[in-house]
Amino acid sequence: MTRFIAVVVAAVAFTSACQTNPVRVTDESIAVRDAQLAALKPWRARGSIAVDSKEQGVVNATFAWDVNDNGFDIRLIGPLGLKTFRVVEDQQGAVLSGDGEEYSGESAELLLLDALGVRIPLVNMQDWVVGLQGSAKTATRDRRGRIKKMLVTDVDQTRWNVNFESYAKVDDLDLPKRIAVSGDGVEIKLSINNWSQPQTVDTDRLLIPTAELN
Numbered sequence: 001m002t003r004f005i006a007v008v009v010a011a012v013a014f015t016s017a018c019q020t021n022p023v024r025v026t027d028e029s030i031a032v033r034d035a036q037l038a039a040l041k042p043w044r045a046r047g048s049i050a051v052d053s054k055e056q057g058v059v060n061a062t063f064a065w066d067v068n069d070n071g072f073d074i075r076l077i078g079p080l081g082l083k084t085f086r087v088v089e090d091q092q093g094a095v096l097s098g099d100g101e102e103y104s105g106e107s108a109e110l111l112l113l114d115a116l117g118v119r120i121p122l123v124n125m126q127d128w129v130v131g132l133q134g135s136a137k138t139a140t141r142d143r144r145g146r147i148k149k150m151l152v153t154d155v156d157q158t159r160w161n162v163n164f165e166s167y168a169k170v171d172d173l174d175l176p177k178r179i180a181v182s183g184d185g186v187e188i189k190l191s192i193n194n195w196s197q198p199q200t201v202d203t204d205r206l207l208i209p210t211a212e213l214n
Helices: 002-020 027-038 108-116 122-129
Strands: 043-053 057-068 071-077 084-090 093-098 101-105 139-141 147-153 159-170 173-183 186-196 200-202 207-209
Touching: 027 173, 071 122, 084 108, 093 108, 101 108, 108 122, 122 173, 122 186
Parallel strands: none
Antiparallel strands: 043 057, 043 186, 057 071, 071 084, 084 093, 093 101, 139 147, 147 159, 159 173, 173 186, 200 207
């Protein structure tokens, strides 16, 4: 009995030590992880997105999202393939195409706002989708250095709450699996099903990975 009590006391002491001295992620480990994530370009993410707003209700789509240092190319496909949009942005501007029409402008976000009636923070989301902090000044992280949640103030002072609900192991990196974003009267849920780093091709407009869905 005396030995049993001693073991229990030792176990309690060990548990208390773990609680009072939790493993803390260091600035150095965060910097290493962020450098690895930033070096992923070019990357392609495929998955689904749900956008819920008071004005438009819920909009669901699947997506193929390609990003490299020159810009991004996103294809959004509505339920059952009923409607497809493609939005491309680089340093020259943005182009939105769909339903046989094509529109150009300075910002992909504004073009998509006109098309869908809701704002999606595409530029910031390029960082969030790979688990980067981006313009957020602070972020809550877990013991592995992965972001759990953060508050981002956009250039127009729109505030976005970003919650990283789950991660998936891709090669040697933990990349976001599900992300929930809310702000500006909009709730956005992203689910990433597949990551890859395809070869780039020259499309004359933007050197990007092709965004074909096959």
